[in-house]
Amino acid sequence: MCGRYATTTNPGRLAIELDAVDETETSGGDSGAFANYNVAPTTQVLTVVERHDREHPDDDPRLRLRRMRWGLIPVWTKVAEPGVPVKGKPLFNARADKAATTPSFRDAVKYRRCLVPMDGWYEWIVEPAAGKGKPVKHPYYMADADGGRLYMAGLWSIWRDRALPDSDPLLSCTILTTDAVGDLTKIHDRMPLPMPREHWDAWLDPDRPAPAELLETPKPETVAHIVARPVPTLVNSVKNNGPELLSAVDGTGADRAEQISLL
Structure with missing residues (x-):
């Protein structure tokens, strides 16, 4: 699963690179202003969609950059208070093999698909507790071997409080x-x-469902350029955020050396 990732993508520069319309609140400036080394669910994240222009719906769709809450809110979610949806399970991941038949995701699979750009993502290997101690979580960072940007498949939703049509x-x-x-x-x-x-x-075509094969498990060669490496346990807390989360880890110690040998 993917519950934490890192990104340094500048929306303004990405819009130029992809010939996309930048619909985020900010663009341009120093790329460091957009860096987030510990992106967590409920954060506003950058996405790439393809949509028609509202004023010219017959024109060809264009790539657009949008900020979205990471954690899908189905369109049928009830209202907790004016303009605020009821809190539910944080749907920050969806199984690709079941999304087309899962009520929370099936409509999005048809016509609201997106890309989520990232530098890399984190996963943890949990070491059993020694004696009465707590299990130790060793974080790893998966990223392109050459430092290139990754684009992950995503789904998106539009939620509105129907009692507030102008919101x-x-x-x-x-x-x-x-x-x-x-x-x-x-x-x-x-x-x-x-x-x-x-x-x-x-994948992004807003007028047609995506071919079913795009939701299938990719072949190993598709991710052969992605490498994993151990990173500091600082990433274990969402309160920590900075390039130091990706710094090299000292390989001393039997437990850490064993984890590194997995790679």
Whole structure:
């Protein structure tokens, strides 16, 4: 699964790179202003969608960058108070093999699919407790070996309080997950579903359902460029956020040396 990730993507620069419309609240500036090394559920995250222009619906759809709450809120979610949805299970992940038939996600699978850009994501290997101590969580960071940006398949939703038709809609998203493949199985049995560039047109098409094969577990070669490495336990707390979360870890100690040998 994917419950934490890192991103340094600047929306303004990404919009230029992808020839996309930047619909985020801010754009341009120093890329460091957009860096988040410990993205957690309920955070506003950057997504890529493809939509028609509201004023010119017959025009071809264009790529658009939007900020969304990480944790999908289904359109049928009830209202807790004016303009606020009832709190429910944080749907920050969706199983790719079941999303098309799951009530919370099936409508989004048809026509509201997105990409979630990231530098890499975190997973943990849990070491059993010694004696009466607590289990130790060893964090690992999965990223492109050459430092390239990753794009993960996602779904998104638009929630509105129907009693407040003029209120701003609440956009939210979830990241699709699939069975881990290749060397990534040594870290966790699940992983985010990567979406290669050659499949973007079909995946993001707002007018047609995505081909079923795009929701299938990818072949090992699809993630062969992704490597895993141990990172500091600072990432275990969402209160910590900075480039130091990705710094090299001292390989001394039998327990850490054993974990490194998995790679």
